[in-house]
Amino acid sequence: MRIWLGALLLLAFSGLAQALDIQSDTIYPKVKLETTMGDIVVELDRKRAPITVDNFLTYVVKGHYDNTLFHRIIPGFVVQGGGLNPKLEEKPYGDPIVNESGNGLSNSLGTIAMAREDNPHSATAQFYFNVGDNKRLDPSKRRWGYAVFGEVMEGMEVLEAMAEVETQINTKLGWADFPVKPIILKKATLLPRQ
Secondary structure, three states: OHHHHHHHHHHHHHHHHHHOOOOOOOOOOEEEEEEOOEEEEEEEOOOOOHHHHHHHHHHHHHOOOOOEEEEEEEOOOEEEEOOEOOOOOEOOOOOOOOOOOOOOOOOOOOEEEEOOOOOOOOOOOOEEEEOOOOHHHOOOOOOOOOOEEEEEEEOHHHHHHHOOOOEEEEOOOOEEEEEOOOOEEEEEEEOOOO
């Protein structure tokens, strides 16, 4: 009886793993982000940021990022998204992850990193693109940084266009730097292994 129970549990877990295939054996997986302003393809670095990449890909594969807003845009600094639906409601998210900002990757132009709160280990689903060289977001001997986990391979011109849209304070949320015209991440897709 125990053997059958063990076999059933193993089968159930393997089915779950297949349902959430985050390509754990791929060191540099790629994700396509289809937005209302064009497509962006990012290559992630699992070698240097394994926890962060697995976290991001889990949200991608579960469809968390589909139909979400880019809600924070600061020219020459960042384009941030991954947390709000078009009704301005925060999407549910999982547990925070360990900060991997000391991995040797820098917040330079064209990289993708995890957004977080003041607590260095508070990143969940929100991410941002660096649309400038933001080395001040890197760690130092005195402070944690923001974990970079990949870079843009295609669509940098899309991010540059996003970074120039008109923004305002969103009165419902009380958030600054909110695009006047919504920019939607229509779909995030983990691309097939190459």
